[in-house]
Structure formats: structure tokens, C-alpha cells
Amino acid sequence: MAFGKTSVSKKLSFSLLIILWSTTIFWVGWQSPSIIGGPFVTQDEEANKAKFYPLDRFVISVPGDNLPHYLLLEMALKSRSTNVSRILKEADPLVRNSLMKMFSRKHFNQLNDSKQLENLQREALVLLSNVLTENKYEIEIDEVLFTRMVIQ
Template sequence: MSSTKSNSKRIIMALLFLSWTAASFWVGWQSPRLIGGPFVVKDAEVKSAKFYPLDKFVISVPGDEFPHYLLLEMAFKSRSQNAASTLEQADPVIKNSLMKMFSNKHFNELNNAQQFDSLQKEAHSLLSAVLAENDFDIELDDVLFTRMVIQ
């Protein structure tokens, strides 16, 4: 009986040794995933800018003898993740602000090609302020006029 007990102890010890070795091997093999995760330096995620077109609309512009009409198509450049839904929700505020801005301009001022960049900058600062005032969380990188026809 003592030899049976002795053999059982040896088998149990061998199983424990094999189990311990297998567990140590598995932990060593998985350690980069188990332990290294929080310590691994990750590259900063670069948000790429996307462009969001706005539906075209027509604005009445004062002239010397009679009113003129401005057809405006534009797009917004933004890196914000929620830009599409935010711009859709803010569409009435955006169009209203642009109508006010352009209706205060004279036809000759808008018909001058050299004013194009300054008009885009003015629209960018105006819309950034209006969106912030109305609690729309979006970062506008740029406002681009993609088409501007004055008649």
C-alpha cells in the first residue's frame, strides 16, 4: 500500500509540475497582451478633415438700380466627429446668418474677385461664432465657397 501511495504522490507531483510549467509558459507567452497594454506607447490618432457640402441657396443682394441675386454653394471643412449631424441640425441658423451677411453687402463688393478670400474668412468667423452661441459643438476648420454666381 505504501508503494501505491508513493506512486500516487509522484503522479500528483508530476501533474502539479506540468500544470505549473504550462501555466508559466502561457502567462509568459501572453504577457505582452496581459501586462504590456497600458505600458505600450500608442501613436496619436490623427483626425483627418472631411468636407461637408451645404445645399445651394439664393440670396437677394442690393445693387445701384435694382436688386441682384447671389447663388451660393459652399462646403465646411471640419475634423469634428459629429460634424455631419451638427451641420444638419444647424442648417437654419447657418443659412440665416449667411443671408444676413450677404444682404448687407453691395453688388459691386460681391462682384469683385479680390474680395473672395476675405468673404470666406468673414463667413468662417461669423459661422464659428453663431454655432458656438447656439451651443453647437463643432470645430470649423474652414468655410469654402464652391460656387458663387451673381446676377
């Protein structure tokens, strides 16, 4: 009988060991992303992900050789900063005024040349960055994108 009790206690000990081992393996597997780190840990990509903020369309009078022309411009700003929507809503009059001044100084031929598009985007980026900084708006604009540009 002593052999039977030892056998039962060995079986019980072995069963407990298997249960403990399985529980430990399950826990380590469940916690491995936080324990190991690296590619298993999800990064906060939203903080670094650029977002696009469309502005209301502009209709601007542009001087031409004989007649005035009109420019319909739709654009968006690309930024990784936080609170961009709120800041753009507050600074909307500054942004619109600055862009209207910039484009109204351009000649029709200058705006009608597709090779000038990138230069205009860079000029608008520098202009908006400066205007917002001068007026104490903490926003960093990565890029200015013209999403639609019609000149008549």
C-alpha cells in the first residue's frame, strides 16, 4: 500500500508540475510582447503619423496681360503636430489673408505654368510657417499641397 500512496503522490505531483508549467508558459506567452519588447510592442504610430488638413477653397483675382483672371485653389496642409485642426480654425483669417496676398501678386502666366507648381507650394509653405510663427501659433507644417487649381 505504501507503494500505491507513493504512486498517487507522484502522479499528483506530476500533474501539479504539468499544470504549473502550462500556466507559466501561457503567462509568458501572453506577456511576451511587454517582456521581450521589440517588434511585438505596438508603437504609438498616431503621434508620428502625418495628417492632412484641407482648407476652404479660395477664389482669387489674378492680374493678366489684358484682362483679370480668376484662380480657384483648393489646398491641404500636411502636419505631424497636435491640435492642428483647432489652430487652423483659429488662424484661418491669417492663413487666408496671407495666401490671397501671395497669389494676387502673381501674374497669370506665372500661375498657368505647370512647372511653377512646386515653387508655389514651397513659397506657400514658407509663407504660412512664418505667418503662424510670428503670431505665436505652435504648429509645424510639413508640406502644402494644392489639391485643385483652376485658372480662367
